[in-house]
Amino acid sequence: MTAEYSIYSPDKLWRAEISACHGANVTRLQYNGRDVLVPLESEEQLKINPYIQGSPLLFPANRTHRGRFSFEGVEYVLPLNEPHNNAHLHGLLHLQKFKAERSTQDTIVLSYENSEEIYPFKFKITVIYSLAENSFTQSYIIENTDEKNMPLTFSLHTSFVEPELFSVPIDECQEKDSHHIPTGRYVPLNEQEALYPIGSKSRGLEISGYYKACGGVARIGDFTYTVSDNFDHWILFNGKGEKNLLCVEPQCGAVNGLNMENGHRILAPQKKISFSCKIEK
Numbered sequence: 001m002t003a004e005y006s007i008y009s010p011d012k013l014w015r016a017e018i019s020a021c022h023g024a025n026v027t028r029l030q031y032n033g034r035d036v037l038v039p040l041e042s043e044e045q046l047k048i049n050p051y052i053q054g055s056p057l058l059f060p061a062n063r064t065h066r067g068r069f070s071f072e073g074v075e076y077v078l079p080l081n082e083p084h085n086n087a088h089l090h091g092l093l094h095l096q097k098f099k100a101e102r103s104t105q106d107t108i109v110l111s112y113e114n115s116e117e118i119y120p121f122k123f124k125i126t127v128i129y130s131l132a133e134n135s136f137t138q139s140y141i142i143e144n145t146d147e148k149n150m151p152l153t154f155s156l157h158t159s160f161v162e163p164e165l166f167s168v169p170i171d172e173c174q175e176k177d178s179h180h181i182p183t184g185r186y187v188p189l190n191e192q193e194a195l196y197p198i199g200s201k202s203r204g205l206e207i208s209g210y211y212k213a214c215g216g217v218a219r220i221g222d223f224t225y226t227v228s229d230n231f232d233h234w235i236l237f238n239g240k241g242e243k244n245l246l247c248v249e250p251q252c253g254a255v256n257g258l259n260m261e262n263g264h265r266i267l268a269p270q271k272k273i274s275f276s277c278k279i280e281k
Contacts, residue, residue, distance in 0.1 A: 002040045003027040005100065005108050009131035013281075016131060022046070023094035024110045024127045026054040029136060031281055036136075036223060038159040038245050051157045052245055055138070056094040057127070059119065060264075061155035062210070062235060062255040063087040065181045069258035071151050076120045085179040090157070092118040098127065106131045113145070122146040123267075135280040142275075144267040151264045153253030154275060155235065162244045163221025167199045168234050170211035174255055182256050186212060196236065202246045207238040210255045218248055228276045230265075250277060 003017035017028040019040070027040035040046070040053035050056065060078075067080040067088035078088035096118065098110040107130040114123050121144070128139040144150045160166075172186040173193060189196070193209065199219075211234045218225040218234070231250035238246045252275065257263030267273055 002042065005103055007103070007106050007108055007129065007131055009106060009133055011133045013133070014131045014136055016129060016136060018108055018110070018129055020098040020100050020110055023057055023096055024098040024112070025056050025094065026129065026138075028054070029279070031223075035161050036279060038161055050094060051090060052159045052239065052243070052247065055156045055158040056090070057125075057140070058155040058157055058249075058251075059091040059093040059125070059142075059152070060088075060258055061091070061153040061251050061253060063089055063180060064258050065256050069151070071258070072149060078119075085181065087179070087181060093125070094157075101126075121148070121150040123150060123152075135278050138277040140275045141272055142267065143272045144269055147269050149269065150267045151258055152267055152273070153251065153257040153264050155249050155251035156277065157247055157249050158225070158277075159245050159247045160220045160223075160225075162202050162238065162246050163223075164201065164203075165199050166196070166202060166218065166220050166246060166248070168196050168211075168218040168236060168248055169213060169215030170197055170234050170236075171214040172212040174210035174212070174233070176210065176255070180255075182210065182254065184260070202238050202241060203244075204241050205238070206240045207236050207246070208240075209236050211236065213250075216250075220246065220248060222281065224278075224280045226278045226280070228274070230273065230275060250275075 003019045005018045015030045029037040067078040082089040098112045101109040111126045124143045126141040175183045175185045175187045216227045227250040233251040235249035254263035
């Protein structure tokens with residue numbers, strides 16, 4: 001069983017399946033019977049790659065070099081779960097079991113509380129998914145329940161079924177080394193990347209990059225993907241153009257942002273930060 005909950009729009013055109021046991025992931029999203037996101041249909045898919053079905057929650061986002069970072073005079077260590085790149089990858093939130101707080105025909109609310117098990121700061125995240133007649137809305141509220149400041153980066157590994165064309169508002173690329181770790185420089189878009197903001201195909205191209213956002217509205221085939229302003233980066237990935245997917249990932253903070261002075265947000269004790277996304281036809 002890959003999902004425990006289903007919600008529907010009032011007109012029944014939109015349908016979403018959500019798994020509390022798989023990190024509150026949207027394991028299937030359909031419009032008029034057509035998959036919008038890559039569906040999770042078996043546990044075997046997760047063993048091959050746990051990130052390219054639905055929209056996994058990444059906290060902290062993407063890679064943290066050596067699995068280490070210093071914050072306010074203290075060094076913290078995260079699991080080195082990508083040893084070949086000497087990095088901590090994507091956090092552990094996507095592996096956690098969430099609690100279903102409330103469920104109706106068109107809305108579900110889930111939550112998870114961390115007591116330093118998966119991140120060395122205490123926090124609570126509340127996730128709200130809702131369907132209307134023309135859209136699917138995702139809302140995320142992160143609360144620092146600790147007594148100390150908490151650094152954070154946050155992303156959604158949103159895996160769309162590969163479209164004919166897409167556009168994403170980006171204007172600079174976060175340069176990376178052969179291990180996908182940023183060098184600390186932002187560089188101009190290359191010739192292929194310069195097409196991404198105005199319209200590009202995905203199939204047949206190899207797409208993999210970290211980019212500064214210059215807007216919050218992407219176009220994925222027939223669908224519009226709008227994200228809140230506090231997502232300041234976009235990550236793009238398509239499995240070398242061979243997997244019939246295009247990951248368009250809104251991200252708050254830079255890749256390896258926990259090791260960059262201005263690469264992450266700081267959330268004070270008992271404070272909250274909210275993120276939102278909407279997919280519309």
